[in-house]
Amino acid sequence: MCIPPFRPELVDRSVYDLIAPVQQADAAEILANENDYKYELDCVRKDGTKFPIDLQGRKTIYEGKPVRVTACLDIITRKQNEERLISSEALFRSLAENIQDVIWISSSDDQDIHYISPSCFRALEPHY
Numbered sequence: 461m462c463i464p465p466f467r468p469e470l471v472d473r474s475v476y477d478l479i480a481p482v483q484q485a486d487a488a489e490i491l492a493n494e495n496d497y498k499y500e501l502d503c504v505r506k507d508g509t510k511f512p513i514d515l516q517g518r519k520t521i522y523e524g525k526p527v528r529v530t531a532c533l534d535i536i537t538r539k540q541n542e543e544r545l546i547s548s549e550a551l552f553r554s555l556a557e558n559i560q561d562v563i564w565i566s567s568s569d570d571q572d573i574h575y576i577s578p579s580c581f582r583a584l585e586p587h588y
Contacts, residue, residue: 478503478532480510491517491528503532511536 479487480502490497496518502510517530556563556577563577 478513480504487515490515494519500535512539 476484476487481504483501487499487501490499496516498514498516501513501515503513504510512535514533514535515530516533517528519526519528521527522529556575559577560579561577562580562583563575564573564580565575566573
């Protein structure tokens with residue numbers, strides 16, 4: 461999902477035209493750097509809504525002139541998935557830490573234990 465495939469109105473425009481005003485100073489610092497870069501920023505659509513992008517740039521020579529080639533990848537789906545994962549992990553942790561049953565997570569061969577619920581320690585407490 462890129463900022464739509466070929467958009468003639470974006471040719472010869474500055475990447476600053478797409479970046480949310482609040483992040484333009486950060487973008488200026490990144491773009492002023494002579495090195496290649498990869499950075500996440502918020503962009504603004506024509507209707508004013510913001511969306512996150514992965515901005516990658518590289519300096520090169522085109523037709524004998526130094527230019528910067530910049531790729532902008534819309535990462536809104538990735539960000540939404542990350543938020544769902546964080547929420548899901550928090551829900552699981554809350555459930556596992558407050559349930560009265562003993563829960564543990566181990567490898568399929570039971571050689572490595574990855575998680576033991578607090579209720580397990582409460583159940584074994586008199587034996588410690």
